[in-house]
Amino acid sequence: MADTPAVSVNHLTKVFKGTLVKGAFRAVQDLSLEVKAGEVYGLIGPNGSGKSTTMKVILGLLKPTQGSTSIFGVPSTEVASRHSVGFLPENPYFYKHLTGRETLHFYGSLCGMRGERLKARTDEMLAITGLEDAATRRVGGYSKGMLQRLGLAQALIHEPRLLVLDEPTAGVDPAGSRKIRDLIIEFRARGITVLVTSHLLEQMQEVCDRVGIMAHGRMVREGRLEDLIAVENQTEMVLENASPALLTKINALIQAEGGDTKLVRSGRPRTTLERLFIEATNESKKP
Amino acid sequence: MSDAPTSPNTEAQTRVRFSPRRVWTLAMATVTQLVRMKILAFLVVFCLLAVGAGFAFSVINPEQQLNLLKSVTLGSLQIFSIVIGVVSTALLLPKDMEDRTLYTILSKPVPRFDYLLGKLIGVLLLIGGGLIVMDAVLSLILWLRQSMLFEDAVARMQMEKLDSPEAVAQVREIVARQGLTWNLHWAVWAIFLKATVVTTVALLLSSIASSTLFTIVITFCITIIGHGEALIREFFFQPNLSGMASRAATLVLAVICPDLAQFDIVDSVVSGEIVPWGAVYDMTGIAALYVTVYLFVTHLLFVEKEL
Numbered sequence A: 001m002a003d004t005p006a007v008s009v010n011h012l013t014k015v016f017k018g019t020l021v022k023g024a025f026r027a028v029q030d031l032s033l034e035v036k037a038g039e040v041y042g043l044i045g046p047n048g049s050g051k052s053t054t055m056k057v058i059l060g061l062l063k064p065t066q067g068s069t070s071i072f073g074v075p076s077t078e079v080a081s082r083h084s085v086g087f088l089p090e091n092p093y094f095y096k097h098l099t100g101r102e103t104l105h106f107y108g109s110l111c112g113m114r115g116e117r118l119k120a121r122t123d124e125m126l127a128i129t130g131l132e133d134a135a136t137r138r139v140g141g142y143s144k145g146m147l148q149r150l151g152l153a154q155a156l157i158h159e160p161r162l163l164v165l166d167e168p169t170a171g172v173d174p175a176g177s178r179k180i181r182d183l184i185i186e187f188r189a190r191g192i193t194v195l196v197t198s199h200l201l202e203q204m205q206e207v208c209d210r211v212g213i214m215a216h217g218r219m220v221r222e223g224r225l226e227d228l229i230a231v232e233n234q235t236e237m238v239l240e241n242a243s244p245a246l247l248t249k250i251n252a253l254i255q256a257e258g259g260d261t262k263l264v265r266s267g268r269p270r271t272t273l274e275r276l277f278i279e280a281t282n283e284s285k286k287p
Numbered sequence B: 001m002s003d004a005p006t007s008p009n010t011e012a013q014t015r016v017r018f019s020p021r022r023v024w025t026l027a028m029a030t031v032t033q034l035v036r037m038k039i040l041a042f043l044v045v046f047c048l049l050a051v052g053a054g055f056a057f058s059v060i061n062p063e064q065q066l067n068l069l070k071s072v073t074l075g076s077l078q079i080f081s082i083v084i085g086v087v088s089t090a091l092l093l094p095k096d097m098e099d100r101t102l103y104t105i106l107s108k109p110v111p112r113f114d115y116l117l118g119k120l121i122g123v124l125l126l127i128g129g130g131l132i133v134m135d136a137v138l139s140l141i142l143w144l145r146q147s148m149l150f151e152d153a154v155a156r157m158q159m160e161k162l163d164s165p166e167a168v169a170q171v172r173e174i175v176a177r178q179g180l181t182w183n184l185h186w187a188v189w190a191i192f193l194k195a196t197v198v199t200t201v202a203l204l205l206s207s208i209a210s211s212t213l214f215t216i217v218i219t220f221c222i223t224i225i226g227h228g229e230a231l232i233r234e235f236f237f238q239p240n241l242s243g244m245a246s247r248a249a250t251l252v253l254a255v256i257c258p259d260l261a262q263f264d265i266v267d268s269v270v271s272g273e274i275v276p277w278g279a280v281y282d283m284t285g286i287a288a289l290y291v292t293v294y295l296f297v298t299h300l301l302f303v304e305k306e307l
């Protein structure tokens, strides 16, 4: 049981059928990935690279054109696979006439929870996501960040072993998104597997054990984060308040050193994952 | 992994079965949503209409007066229930898809059939609840009006010294037949059945259509055609088709378009005819059959649907 992957995607291809006017669209192409139980897996890629599509197939909302997906070994096509997963779609929205608490009650009872357990769990979720004050307000009046947090609460309500989060930090303010990052770290500590997409690479770098970089529906890089972003034969220096004169001097020193040593790049430091992201996704465009 | 929150094997591997509780949860969410959309405001409109039809006009003949009251109110009930059934069904499903609320619902262990059934039952509960209230209001007004008219008539007969026991009994009989009887409730039941069938048609269409407007327009077209189905059958099939072909064509037509004339007992109730039990059974059976078939087709379409 321990080595059943939380999510496995085998040679998934997803083609959206076209209409007469526009042709079919290949959103995901022969994608394989595996999320091991207990890890945080980050899926990153440019807009339209097929991240959300992949997640929807995993959740059984879309049917794969080819290939298959499963959650803890149960095929996504079976409703039973959804017992152990919580999903936060991108830009979630809920019944606007229900209050925050009623919304969580609704999702809880859909999962077969009831009575005291449901009540306690609802309150717990409201507390975790910081929505206690808004619990009695109608969802129609929620801000974007509050909706996102309600979406997270809803995904967690039935204590799933796996969380699938599609851009959990979109539209959330910096403090809020930091909080979501902390939550993800906490989930990992409690043994919950997380599959997450985000465009905030800095935060992804902080929480993810492994990342996969997608471009044009394919996986272009995948692996443990340290392995991906470490470049063995390079050294990075970050200077503060360096004068142009000092930089020239350092340059001169490097040149004087000769041999293989050369200055690869200088400028403002970027997060390494960001650099990798841009390199990897640009590469795949060329062929 | 020792403190993983849920017990892994047991629940993940058993098949998710149909659950009445889950359907009820979905139905109640639908009702709550519709009620909070203030859709029940039509109840107030109806009550005003019923009071107006009951007391505003004064027609000399008590029989006509009661007739008018019944036909106006039952007619408007029919329209209200169909419009509410169609519009709310056509609004709810596409809205869930657009808002991605459906993603969050179906990513819980909720079979798609439970979702559909929940929506349908929610809308029907709302219509049913509304009809019960309006049935009560209508009964009350009819009963009040009936006794008022009877006393008026008797008073008039007394003035004209025509109040022989036989004459009074005759008036009582006429007024009672036109007034509050079980027939009224059967008429309301028939209205509910018709609205149910039309709502299921709307559900079917909204599971394939991409726009609300399309669903509403087509459902209303089907409703209109459904009322004239007997006419169409007579007009097209009798003269030139052999027995088998005509039967087949009738069947096809009846499958595509529910024969809504089956539920038209309102007119006979208005004119004071007695509705036999057999007719009520038949109507209910036909409605159940239509709903089952349409719901099944809707399920087949919806299960395959890409969200």
Ligand SMILES: Nc1ncnc2c1ncn2[C@@H]1O[C@H](COP(=O)(O)OP(=O)(O)OP(=O)(O)O)[C@@H](O)[C@H]1O
Pocket (backbone or CB within 6 Å): A016, A025, A026, A027, A045, A046, A047, A048, A049, A050, A051, A052, A053, A054, A090, B307
């Ligand atoms: N229902 C659909 N019908 C047709 N094409 C679709 C559909 N859903 C998605 N696509 C297309 O599939 C591609 C991948 O979309 P997807 O939503 O998976 O991208 P993404 O990686 O999540 O992007 P983003 O970062 O912007 O969220 C896009 O080009 C999109 O236009």
Ligand SMILES: [Mg+2]
Pocket (backbone or CB within 6 Å): A051, A052, A053, A090, A166
């Ligand atoms: Mg996306």
